[in-house]
Amino acid sequence: MHEIVERIKNKDVRALARAITMVENDHPEKLDLLSDIFSLKKHALYVGLTGSPGAGKSSLVNRLISHIRQEGKTVAVIAVDPTSPFSGGALLGDRVRMNEHFTDDGVFIRSMATRGSLGGLARATKDAVRICDAYGYDVVIVETVGVGQSELDIMKIVDTTAVVMTPNSGDVLQIFKAGIMEIADLFVINKADLHGVGKLKALLKELVMMTATEKHMTSIVKTITTENKGIDKLWAKIKEHHDYLYRTEEGRKQRIQQQELEIYELIREEIWRDVRNYLESNNELATIEADSDPYKLASKWYEQWKKEGERK
8 A cells, every 4th residue: 555655646647547446446455545645635626517418528528628738737537427237337438538638648537437326426436536636636527427316426525516507408497406406516508509598597597696695606607618618717617616615614614514424424334344244254144035124134233233343
């Protein structure tokens, strides 16, 4: 672990990729690795792009990378894709849409599979973001799979969440679902050359007015990725929101809340790993029948696991 961390400190991109693979595969020494990585954090700007499938998120990320690179900043992209039912790997591999950046040493692109996560993100996404930060990338972009009402994990990871929408795609109804409405720090109307932009923007403005605070109002940006329009304004609004978070009490509270959620998740993972090992080592899972009462079994096995821990 120490060797990998040292190689990451020395800008070894192979060590970066290996570290991400280790956290994806739930390596036994993962927590030790991540603890060492955490001490190297450089406070990169974390940006999340989420939205319905077909909204043009990958094309938007591609344009955004080019714009950020023009400022001389380095960029890491974690593109989270659905899971292949056969290999367990990323199914779409959206990084193919960003192939013009493959030879750029200032850009790192990694596809990750959700591996069954219902939150629109792979479980190891947060860890991958931290590793990219420790490596020294100035900006880390997380692109999620298409999300629905319950798939809102992106807000737990990034500083600024941009919800990408397109006119006449059914998104007009989606925006009024509470989850999507609450996570947006920035609305992006992509494919803004299509009919229906005015209607969508008017609805978004109404929504923004209802949810705005005295100090902050969610921005709305129109983009046309095919013509590279609106990308400069999008990047400006992202930086503006980031600055707002780091100079206000609201931003401090958000970071503390994210830390709390992450600590709970790490504890939950460790408990589940311990419980699973106990059940497997005692062959308890073999007793499950098609009509077994899951509530009784869960309660029984949990109590057995606790007693086992007390004996140790």
